[in-house]
Amino acid sequence: QKEVEQNSGPLSVPEGAIASLNCTYSDRGSQSFFWYRQYSGKSPELIMFIYSNGDKEDGRFTAQLNKASQYVSLLIRDSQPSDSATYLCAVFASGGSYIPTFGRGTSLIVHP
């Protein structure tokens, strides 16, 4: 059973702070890692993805991948109240099925 674990939160941070969201996965052969944002009552929207170890930056978002430790993180700099949402981690395992396993999501609250 391939598992993707996320702390359900809520993670509460003040406006302007860095929010750090973490995700661990069980399949060591996992290849690709995606972060989605889901506002309440809406469907997920893709934020960014990462394939290689290290950091990948896109605007205020940075994805960090450590395959040896089997975790992937999403950092949100200068957090805004509009960032308040649930963040879903999706992991593509090895084997070429191209079907992701989603974590349960972490609820982020950015308070003014």
Place this chain on the structure above:
Amino acid sequence: GAVVSQHPSRVICKSGTSVKIECRSLDFQATTMFWYRQFPKQSLMLMATSNEGSKATYEQGVEKDKFLINHASLTLSTLTVTSAHPEDSSFYICSARERSRPYEQYFGPGTRLTVT
């Protein structure tokens, strides 16, 4: 680009009736479409995967005779909830991807189904 639409966005039906939900990729050819269900404050649950022109592959525990999926073209997939019951009330979301980018899924806006 990569826009996926769903129709209807919200539907209320009576117990025992059937409901059809459409999922369309508007600006790309969706070789694969996924159907998810999400209960309040729960994670996405994959129901089935459908490839254009093939029968859908259902996840364990999902009744294929109750949730009929058709993916007849590269831009349209439908999910029919047959003989709906109140416990089928949920948020149904489709996603689609194209062959050239197999890791990237684009989600539709979702359909809120309420069965009374």
